[in-house]
Amino acid sequence: MTEPKTLPYRPCAGMMVINDKSKVLVGRRLDMVSEHWQMPQGGIDPDEDPLEAAYRELEEEIGTRNVTLLHRLDNWLTYDLPDNLVGKIWKGRYCGQQQKWFLFRFLGDDGEINIKTVHPEFSEWKWADINDLVHLIVPFKRDLYETIVREFKPHI
Numbered sequence: 001m002t003e004p005k006t007l008p009y010r011p012c013a014g015m016m017v018i019n020d021k022s023k024v025l026v027g028r029r030l031d032m033v034s035e036h037w038q039m040p041q042g043g044i045d046p047d048e049d050p051l052e053a054a055y056r057e058l059e060e061e062i063g064t065r066n067v068t069l070l071h072r073l074d075n076w077l078t079y080d081l082p083d084n085l086v087g088k089i090w091k092g093r094y095c096g097q098q099q100k101w102f103l104f105r106f107l108g109d110d111g112e113i114n115i116k117t118v119h120p121e122f123s124e125w126k127w128a129d130i131n132d133l134v135h136l137i138v139p140f141k142r143d144l145y146e147t148i149v150r151e152f153k154p155h156i
Helices: 050-062 130-136 139-155
Strands: 009-018 024-029 041-043 067-072 077-080 096-106 122-128
Touching: 009 050, 009 139, 024 050, 024 130, 041 050, 050 067, 050 096, 050 122, 067 139, 077 139, 096 139, 122 130, 130 139
Parallel strands: 009 096
Antiparallel strands: 009 024, 009 041, 024 122, 067 096, 077 096
């Protein structure tokens, strides 16, 4: 088994997308059968700007980039995978993710959101209250989501 502490973090962009009622877009992952929901996120390609990665990932995951940027976090946030997942996801190359987070306001209507993309990641999606996010995410990402909510709430 790979020793988690020897592995790097995977660079990732995370996106909090809010609608005109300040509800947050969350989805259920296709590759995990659970009651948990998460905000869109995805890997940053080598030499890719994190903001450009965020726009690309939005299009890949929810079928649109019809958003406007409200705020971004300057610092990278990290989370570690639980030991039982290290070596099983991302081809065993990473111990977790380092994420650059962006807050966007969605400018379209719900019909514009399409999770049945070329490479779908979500089985369903919904708008959630920001105060519920920490309880919707998998337990190993709860500290991360507490930080994101605390940092973005003043900008909503």
